[in-house]
Amino acid sequence: MTDLSRVLVVEDEIILLLSLIDDLEDLGLDAVPVTSARGAMSLLDQVDALVTDVELPGNYTGLQLARFAATARPGMPIVVVSGGVTPKADDLPVGAVFIPKPYSTATIVAALERQVVARAA
Template identity: 35%
Template sequence: MQPSARKRPVVLIVEDEFLVRIGTRAAIEMAGFDVLEAGDADEAVSILATRSDIHLIFTDIHMPGSMDGLKLAYFVRDRWPPVKIVATSGRARINDSDLPEGGRFLPKPYSAAEITTTLRELIQG
């Protein structure tokens, strides 16, 4: 990895559907972020526990495993308060108020432009 690449904000995508995850990864990388991937909340927590450079999680709400995306969002807020949170779903419609303070909801299907705008707003401001 080049030194300049390490200065880019790091986003952790938590998505159990592989094709959705790789499409989201491409959009986030094109927006200028470094990306890590997890297939479920348990894997995400393991990654967060070993990395101190993650700025934001972009998580699906409906996932298999010990916790869904909403539970993950609250767990992350409690354990890693500086990490920003974006939750997404094609099935559930929630309000930002259903997420930890400062969290955002982005309904599926989302565009690359919507992802870019949301991530930049959260990370920059």
Template identity: 40%
Template sequence: MKPRGPILNRPVILLVEDEPLVRLVHVEILRDDRFWVVEAQDADEAFELMRTRPDIKVVVTDVDMPGSINGFEFARLVRQGWPGIGIVVTSGKMRPQPGDLPDGAIFVPKPTSAAQLTAHIRSFLGADMGPDQG
């Protein structure tokens, strides 16, 4: 396992994915691109993290996950409660219909390349990406 390194000056990304293998791959992609990643397997766990981690800058969420709400509803609630957080919604099974995504959210179909995923995340960060990050 790779050393995690200091969190200082690294944007914090919340990854919400219920499939352990997919989550592991996405965590590695994001860490390789110098993001600090916190993980949740469903919306309930993600909301708990968001309430306790004001440093989260971007949420990456799958659509199809266990629990009472799916990723589209989770994304809408994130936009309402945390309007400054970037939102990337992913799915390999469904595409958003009109009204599914909140304003400003990005949909990324699976499978996606590491470069595409990180580019979408970086599009939300702007000035939060320091000169040594990227």
């Protein structure tokens, strides 16, 4: 998983954020926690993958962040999650994966790994 050594996790629900961060770190990944899309934008150059909730505080949604990340870092694996909003396929950047809450960390990691493999092919 060297292509996924550093994962940016954007989630405004602190318990979910800390839980996913702990789980990713238990798997040997460096997980970077952020609670807003705006805060995440400046960190995209420092990470290998993005996991973001759709609904975030502030002026930018997780979908906007995902599209920004796909433009700023083409090929970056992106997972978008939500417990309330199910985005349409054309709302997601090409290649990004949507996973509904509740999710397992294994599901998140598998989706990121599939994107790495697909982009390497």
